Amino acid sequence: MSSNTQGSYRPIDSKREEFRKYLERAGVMDALTKVLVMLYEEADKPQDAMEFVIKNLCADRPEMAELENLRSNVEALQLKVQALEEQKARLKQRLAVYEPVDQDEEEEEEEEDGGGDDEGEEGDVGRTSEQIPPAQVQPEA
Template sequence: MSSYRAADSKREEFRRYLEKSGVLDALTKVLVGLYEETEKPSNALDFLKSQLSAGGPEGAELEALRREHSELQRICESLREEKRELQLKLAQYESVSEEGREE
């Protein structure tokens, strides 16, 4: 009997979590939207996925973000290469400086 209460308590806790985080509202809104569709989509799961991800970036915005990401990756690699070159120069100057001290 106590295991039943523990499971019920966990279920209620999880329900409150879903409610508090807005998951229940989002799911309810999407399911109501599906219910109200005059022509039901052939794949209800794809409909749910597309509706739940509707807040994400759209096609043009997504493409702009991809271009920006590529450009930032290119800049980052360029900076890494510059860092390597500067570290080599520093190592050369340090070795020359050490040779001067030894003499």
């Protein structure tokens, strides 16, 4: 019975050893050891040790640096879009002074804009109201 007991544990031990070697080859063991040493050497231990491990384990990966870079680019572009939307609104107000639009045209423009989807207006950015041609109004039948 003792030989059967040892025989049944041997495959599990060999599987564990094989898995351990796999983790070492992949660099997982070194990365985990490095992060755990960093946590051990921290003077002020963080409240959430798991968060510390996850943050520091992924910090060295280039994908994380790229992700942070992309996030900051998205924030900058969102601010730029907001500034351009405000500029567009100011320019529309200025244009209204020079070329008043009747109520029917204004409603048509809003429908064409589609709630902020300004596809055809990119070429008008930076042009003064004198340079923008007046809208072609066709009489209704």
